[in-house]
Each structure stands twice: as C-alpha cells, then as structure tokens.
Amino acid sequence: MNAAPAEPFFLDGAPGRRFCLFHPPAGTCRGAVLYVPPFAEEMNRSRRMAALQARALAAHGYGVLQLDLYGSGDSDGDFGDARWEIWKDDLARGAAWLDARLGQPLTLWGLRLGALLALDAARMLARPPRCVLLWQPVSKGSAYLTQFLRLRTAGALLDGAAAQEGSGSLRAALQAGDTLEIAGYDLAPQLAAALDGLDPLEALAPPCPVHWFEAPAAGTALPAGAARIGAAWRERGVDLHQYALPAPPFWTTPEITVSQEWIDATSNVLRSDDGA
Amino acid sequence: MYLDEVKTILIDVLNLGDAGRALDAGSPLLGSLPELDSMAVVSLIGALEDHFDIAIDDDDISASTFETLGSLAAFVAAKRAG
Numbered sequence: 282m283n284a285a286p287a288e289p290f291f292l293d294g295a296p297g298r299r300f301c302l303f304h305p306p307a308g309t310c311r312g313a314v315l316y317v318p319p320f321a322e323e324m325n326r327s328r329r330m331a332a333l334q335a336r337a338l339a340a341h342g343y344g345v346l347q348l349d350l351y352g353s354g355d356s357d358g359d360f361g362d363a364r365w366e367i368w369k370d371d372l373a374r375g376a377a378w379l380d381a382r383l384g385q386p387l388t389l390w391g392l393r394l395g396a397l398l399a400l401d402a403a404r405m406l407a408r409p410p411r412c413v414l415l416w417q418p419v420s421k422g423s424a425y426l427t428q429f430l431r432l433r434t435a436g437a438l439l440d441g442a443a444a445q446e447g448s449g450s451l452r453a454a455l456q457a458g459d460t461l462e463i464a465g466y467d468l469a470p471q472l473a474a475a476l477d478g479l480d481p482l483e484a485l486a487p488p489c490p491v492h493w494f495e496a497p498a499a500g501t502a503l504p505a506g507a508a509r510i511g512a513a514w515r516e517r518g519v520d521l522h523q524y525a526l527p528a529p530p531f532w533t534t535p536e537i538t539v540s541q542e543w544i545d546a547t548s549n550v551l552r553s554d555d556g557a
Numbered sequence: 558m559y560l561d562e563v564k565t566i567l568i569d570v571l572n573l574g575d576a577g578r579a580l581d582a583g584s585p586l587l588g589s590l591p592e593l594d595s596m597a598v599v600s601l602i603g604a605l606e607d608h609f610d611i612a613i614d615d616d617d618i619s620a621s622t623f624e625t626l627g628s629l630a631a632f633v634a635a636k637r638a639g
Contacts, residue, residue: 322596323596326596428599428602428603431598431599431602431615431618432595432596432599433595434615434618435595435596435598435599435618436595438587438595438598438618438619438620438623439587439588439593439594439595439598441588441620445615445618447614447615447616448615449615464595464596498565498566498569498570498604498607498608499562499565499566499569499604499608504607505607505610506607529569529572530569530570530572530600533570533596533597533600534571534572534592534597535591535592535594535596535597536572536592538572
C-alpha cells in the first residue's frame with residue numbers, strides 16, 4: 282500500500298522549535314515510531330537510509346516521526362548550543378506528539394549515539410515504549426567521544442600537518458571549559474561532559490523487547506562487544522533479538538550508501554513483533 | 558600475515574566493493590583513496606580495534622601507519638605481537 286506524503290512541520294521545544302517530518306501510516310495504523318538520529322556528521326550521512334526506512338515502515342502501517350534534534354538539521358539552535366538534556370526533552374516532546382496524533386504504542390528507533398539517547402530518554406517518558414529498535418548502537422559515550430575527537434587528529438593527518446593534537450589534550454581543553462571545533466562541528470564542554478558521564482549501553486537495558494542490528498566488518502559474526510552486552514541483557518531478562526547483517530557502514534561512508542536488505546530486515550522484525 | 562583480513566576490513570568500512578579487490582600490499586592508502594576521509598580513518602581504526610582486539614593510541618594515527626595496505630597490516634601485526 283502506498284503511504285501518504287510525509288508532513289513537514291515545526292514542533293515547539295525548549296528553547297526554539299524542532300523541524301519534524303511525519304510519515305503517516307498507510308491503511309490501519311499498527312503503531313508509532315520515533316526515530317533518534319546519530320551524532321553530528323553521522324546524521325547527515327545516514328539521512329537517506331533513515332528516510333527510506335521511515336517510508337518503508339509507513340507503508341507497513343506505522344506512523345513514523347523524524348525529528349531534528351536541537352542544534353542539528355533544520356531545527357533551531359547551533360550545534361554548539363546542543364545539550365544532552367535538551368535532546369532528551371526533544372524526544373519526550375516527539376513521543377507526546379505521536380501519542381496525541383496516533384494514540385498507539387511507541388517504538389523507539391535509534392542509530393549509533395541515537396540508540397544511547399533513545400534508551401536514556403526512554404527512562405523518563407510518560408509512557409514507556411512497547412519496543413526498541415537499535416541500529417549499530419554506540420556502547421559507551423566516553424569511547425564515542427574519543428572517536429569523535431580523533432576526527433580532528435585524522436583530519437590533520439589527511440592535511441599533511443606534522444604535529445597533531447591527540448584526543449587526550451583535546452579532552453583536557455574541553456574540561457577546562459573550551460568549546461572545540463571538530464570536523465566542522467562546535468562541541469560544547471557541557472555536551473562533551475555529558476557524553477563522558479553517560480551510563481554505558483550495558484546499564485540501559487529497557488523493560489521491553491529489543492531488536493538490535495549490527496553490520497560487522499569482515500564477516501557475519503556479531504562483534505564481541507555486542508555479544509557481551511547482549512548476554513548481560515538477557516541475563517537480566519530482556520527480550521533481546523540481535524541480528525548481524527553484512528551491510529556497509531552507511532552512517533560513515535562518504536558516498537550515500539543504501540542497504541535494501543537492512544531496511545527489509547528491519548521492517549520484517551517490526552511487523553512480526555506486532556501486537557507482541 | 559594479516560594482509561587479507563585488513564584488506565577485507567578496509568573494503569567493508571570504506572564500501573570499496575569490487576574495486577577494492579585489486580588492492581595489494583603496495584597499494585597507497587592515505588592521499589590516494591578518495592574514500593579515506595577523516596571519518597573513514599576513525600571508523601577504520603575502530604573496526605581494526607574490534608576485529609583484532611587491539612587498542613590503538615592517538616600516537617599510532619600517523620602517516621606512516623596509513624601509507625599503504627602493507628604498512629597498515631604490519632602495524633596490526635606489531636600490535637598483536639605487542
């Protein structure tokens with residue numbers, strides 16, 4: 282069934298407004314989905330996959346909300362103004378909007394750092410999610426921050442600069458209260474501190490079914506870290522389903538990359554989970 | 558001895574596809590592969606750390622490490638041995 286065109290609109294946030302794109306469900310509504318995008322450039326590089334997945338889910342009867350977090354995309358604010366707490370509030374507002382519009386159980390769908398943000402925000406939602414969908418989740422905020430800071434080191438390397446700043450000295454500058462420009466994004470010390478202090482993925486197991494997708498490099502086995510956290514979650518009784526799919530890392534590749542197999546697999550698990 | 562594994566990871570992370578199959582130990586990487594931008598360098602480091610269970614320091618992120626496929630494989634071998 283063909284889905285109706287997506288509806289762009291602005292949602293009030295605090296502060297400013299958030300750009301949203303709502304994909305209305307085709308036919309009988311089966312549920313609501315809130316997309317939680319990844320961090321900085323990864324959001325841009327994965328935009329096409331997110332849009333295609335949102336459309337696919339809408340065609341299957343899900344109402345999907347894509348929301349640009351504060352300081353990103355077409356929402357108000359500069360990236361340097363973004364704060365973790367504001368982003369969690371953005372998601373709470375998005376979830377409330379979906380609830381008012383559709384009155385359906387919510388699935389949170391997070392990519393990379395968006396997965397950590399979704400699980401952190403899930404703990405404060407008025408109505409807990411029915412299901413969580415994780416795409417290549419970041420397992421630790423502090424390690425992710427190190428990788429993000431390394432973009433500056435790698436950029437200097439590519440420019441042929443002789444001396445490079447390591448992530449250690451960049452972290453020290455952040456702790457001293459400096460805002461740093463990393464790969465074109467202003468990173469505020471407050472946001473960096475929030476990433477450093479974030480609960481790891483292992484501690485954020487939600488009380489609902491989880492579908493977790495990984496695209497392992499060089500093979501089809503689940504990466505060791507994902508397998509370890511998965512085992513810890515299951516031990517705590519989480520209804521967890523992990524999938525390792527050979528797909529390009531579409532959130533980092535410079536060329537826009539699409540994996541139809543990944544999209545189909547995601548749509549299928551959500552459909553088969555319906556009413557669970 | 559890690560050449561083939563490193564090559565496979567490089568092809569996957571950079572999404573080089575069939576064009577990547579022609580790479581050998583002498584193939585230049587940094588400055589020669591347009592796909593190898595700063596995000597790709599960081600992703601590649603992360604994938605190598607995960608796959609080989611090694612820790613790569615900031616100091617290791619040097620032009621000599623990423624000069625050729627062979628130098629990158631030799632770097633991984635040294636990390637594994639160390």
